[in-house]
Amino acid sequence: MVSTAVPRVAARRGVVRRVRWEFWLLLPATLYIFLLIGFPLVLSIYYSLSHISVGRRDYSFAGLANFRAILADEIFRQALRNTVLITIVVLIAVLVLSTILATALAERFPGKPIIRYLLLLPWASPVVMSTIAWKWIFDSQYSVINWIARKLHLIGPYEFPQWLGIPSLAIISIIIVQVWRILPFATVITLAGTSAVPRELIEAALVDGAGFFTRLFRITLPLVRPILGVAILFTALFTFTDMAVVWILTRGGPYNTSHVLSSWAFQVGIVAGDLAQGAAIALFMLPVLAIVAVWVLRLSHREVTE
């Protein structure tokens, strides 16, 4: 009896000690998530059900009035469509381009370290600064694109294609900048995945006479699917929630046709002062992001388990 009880007690103490140690290790991260993500989330849900505005802390219950109002608003519906469209197009473009770049960078060629370094620059530079640079590239009067086109006689001396002033071009400009800034991250992730593919498998496929595309689509991509899931998740999250690019490039113009949910939430909630409606608009991002996150994480988990 005595001889078995002592180790049990000792083991229990060990567990308790370990749990406490782990608890303290997890505490900062938990507090961080609660204070900087959980609390604002709860607050925004509360705001969206109230009458609060920037200059009037009126927390009285408004029910679903704010949600009804924004659903009836054409600009909100346009912003929702833009958000989904931009996210999907950016996602596809980033996946295709990052796969191409990762495949190229997996090979040996002269100047590879420099190319890798240059590729990472857009990711390393602050998004606000790089977007301001893009704003000048697309500027209504001093666009370098228009300047080159004029020098090449592609456009006339008084022609100024308005990259940020025509609705369709404004959306294309936003997509270009989003792809430009997210591509390095997705490429690095994909490159890490492709580098981890066992060399023997590729060599065996080569012996069997598999071509480049067979190896890519039948061996490499299936094996890197879990890590591609991470790239998809982050690309979707970064694009869906970003407001800096839209705000700096177009501020939602022309005539509110290039707003995304986050920029329209800021315009309504902060600039125009209707915090309650702004919170309601922002909350529309939550279910979509939750579904994407759960789906991608489950996909990755399944692949790892298999």
Place this chain on the structure above:
Amino acid sequence: MRRFTRRHLLVLLSSTAAAGLLASCAGGQATPTSAPAGGQATPTRAPAASPTAAAQASPTAPSATPTVAATPTRSGPVTLKILQWSHFVPDYDKWFDQWVQEWGAKNNVQVVSDHINYADIPARAAAEVSAQSGHDLFAFGFPPSQYETEVVPLNDLIKELKQEYGDYYPLLERSCYNPKTDVWYSFMDFWAADPILYRKDLFDQVGKTPDTWQDILEAGRQLKQMGNPIGIGFSPEIDTGMAMRTIMWGFGTSIQDANGNVVINKPETLEALEFAKQLFQEAETEEVLAWDAASNNRFLVSGRGALILNAISATRTAEATYPDLAPKIAIAKTAAGPRDRKGSAHWYNCFVIWKFSPNVDVAKQFLKDLVAAYQDAFKASKFYNIPSFPKAVPDWQQQVQNDPNANPPDKYAVLATAPDWTVNVGWPGYMNAAEAEIFDRWIINDMFTKVATGKASPQDALAEAERQIQDIFKKWKDRGLV
């Protein structure tokens, strides 16, 4: 020698982090901005004195004597925190920062003067109200009607100033006072006119002057052919918001009437929309669709632009940076429409005192002394800041007749007439929270742009705008502020 293990490293890092955390929690007073050369950086601690005003300021003797003696607390003198925009005429900020430090030193008040980009003002104000913490005095560039319940009423301040300086320009009352609640929610120490800035050499070539909107359209047709189009924005930004309202008023229409009733849906609005469409299509290029608030300034100094609507900061920039171009730019009154000649002010420098401020009396005294110093302020702003109380700078309309730095010297003379044709956003009614939200949501900008680009017919664009405007007015009427 003992090995430096991972455990040691972790202990060292956590100790450093804990020390940093404790140091930051210990807090401290905000660091005042350093005074420019010549200013007194460190206010001296004065003996305890009565917090009541000690002297009356004279309009002609700017802050010659201390006018408020703040009672020092146990932790030191009172700290007055002020936030305002980075002025478009940088010399004014230099003067202001030096003056506030001198004022602080004379009054035993430590003054923190912060400047931020004008575009950051709404977010900053929202953050301060939410946190119930921040600056004592907060300057908006636009009447902050939606903040009325969060600010200290300034009725007593206005009464005192009126006793001292006489009548103010009606623009002050119509921008800072709510007749519904009988509250002065802000104080506008100055406003900036929004005249027409045009290339006289180019207009001379087509034999026109931009006196009416019709003149601008007719000249613009020819100027566009010459490669010098008109530069009035059709974009989600403040200059467009003001320009479109100016066109509406010229055509005899407005969002609300004098009693705060929505009256936008009338034939005159359709007429204004049709005119703006013509102006955009025949006298402008598509570049105005993508403009921000600084684009029209850049357009003018690029040498391509024939005409813009802007404050005189654009001409001051040209004088400082493009001396060859500057003499070619002339200034004119806001254009007359078929029914009226009214234009929005370009900047409404509206100070509020937040309710959470512990220094309400000191802040009010600061504003009084600022008005007393307006002779210098007006000069430092290079005529940009037009005082709300004309007697604060009794000869300002004479001063603008002759500017030795301008070419020709009477270039700015037309500003003397600005009080006659400058009105508030919300005119012919008072500025209110609904008008502010309509402005900030760019509803008028969008209505005009949709019509100008052919995206919507004037009737459809007006109907959509009216629906949004009615909703916003109803919301604010329900809340008792309109």
